[in-house]
Amino acid sequence: MIQPIYLYGSEVLREKAAPADLSKKEELTKLLEDLRDTLVRSEGCGLAAPQIGVSLRVLIVDGDVMQDVYPYLKGFKRAMINPEVVEESSEMCEYEEGCLSVPGVYCSVRRPVSMKVRYYDETFSLKEETFDKFACRMIQHEMSHLDGVLFTDLVAPIRRKMIAKKLMGISHGKVATRYNSKVK
DSSP states (O other): OOOOEEOTTOGGGGSOOBOOOTTOHHHHHHHHHHHHHHHHHHTOSEEEGGGGTOOBSEEEEEGGGGTTTOGGGTTOEEEEEEEEEEEEOSOEEEEEEEETTEEEEEEEEEEESEEEEEEEOTTOOEEEEEEEHHHHHHHHHHHHHHTTOOGGGGSOHHHHHHHHHHHHHHHTTOOOOSSOEEOO
């Protein structure tokens, strides 16, 4: 079911999400379906459970919407329950990021070039994978949500000052989105 996306200023986006209880398979499967439906409707490339108001360590990414820019992302989809970084590269890179919870704001963010992640997939199987390029970036961005960190927290202080007024507007609901959204 399509859920509203919580916008900048919503408390749930600043909470450290709780680990998901793997014994609650039916609830987690429903959460993953809600995340997928909401992501498809919003035409984004990733969504974390806190963005739909659920403070659990669950996320999805879908590279298909980015395949025009990054052809290697065609067919790249992951559902991750309780993801954790096993290791990450010391080499950093910068990409411009945006976020469904911070509509209309785009900033350059430095993050590790690659990382290895351990997680449970949608079949509740334990996986360990290494990601790089923009696939890594999508997962890093969504994992930040699980820790209550938004990409705007990671930009240079001068850039944060430049976007402060826009962020304030979003937090007061003064923003138009093409998807169902709310601030709470």
